[in-house]
Amino acid sequence: MIAVPLYYAGVTMVDIRQAVLESLARYEESHGDPTRAIYERFYRVHPEAIEELAFDTVLENRMMAGILALLADVADGSIDPGGAVYWVSDHVAWEVSETMIMGMFGAVRDTVREGLGPEWTARMDADWAGLLAALAPAMRDAVSEAGGIVSEG
Numbered sequence: 001m002i003a004v005p006l007y008y009a010g011v012t013m014v015d016i017r018q019a020v021l022e023s024l025a026r027y028e029e030s031h032g033d034p035t036r037a038i039y040e041r042f043y044r045v046h047p048e049a050i051e052e053l054a055f056d057t058v059l060e061n062r063m064m065a066g067i068l069a070l071l072a073d074v075a076d077g078s079i080d081p082g083g084a085v086y087w088v089s090d091h092v093a094w095e096v097s098e099t100m101i102m103g104m105f106g107a108v109r110d111t112v113r114e115g116l117g118p119e120w121t122a123r124m125d126a127d128w129a130g131l132l133a134a135l136a137p138a139m140r141d142a143v144s145e146a147g148g149i150v151s152e153g
Ligand code: HEM
Pocket: 049, 052, 053, 059, 062, 063, 066, 067, 070, 087, 091, 094, 096, 100, 101, 102, 104, 105
């Protein structure tokens, strides 16, 4: 197969983070749906979200489907991080902060990493780190533009 470079909006090189997709697929093969494990991890760090979310399993499930789709779409280059923020202003109105957003993405990565155990590879580590680093400034700008809480520095 010929490797064709991908361009976003004709200008920017899109990073393809294939190992992120592989890690999600491997997790699902061995453990099934990660939704419950991700929320448990997230609520340990952000118990303030429990009251808003944890009593509505339908909402939790729909939202996690959206979060996983977003991560996969940015990882495979279908959308760039700046195009993945359309939902942020609604969330700021619900007092969701930048720290909570990045905490949720981190909870997905950490759940998958822990679940895969020795099957977690250096490439997965690098691709996830790249994905989260690419999302961070886009989320920060979107939260800030919507008047929400961004972390210091
Ligand atoms: C703690 C309070 C939160 C509340 C009350 C909340 C509420 C909601 C609601 C009502 C939806 C729409 C679900 C539907 O399709 O019916 C949603 C979707 C979504 N939420 Fe949250 N959320 C919260 C936290 C978070 C956090 C921390 C993240 C971080 C990543 C997040 C990311 C998303 C995403 C990506 C979607 C899908 C957007 C789409 O594709 O339409 N939410 N959320």
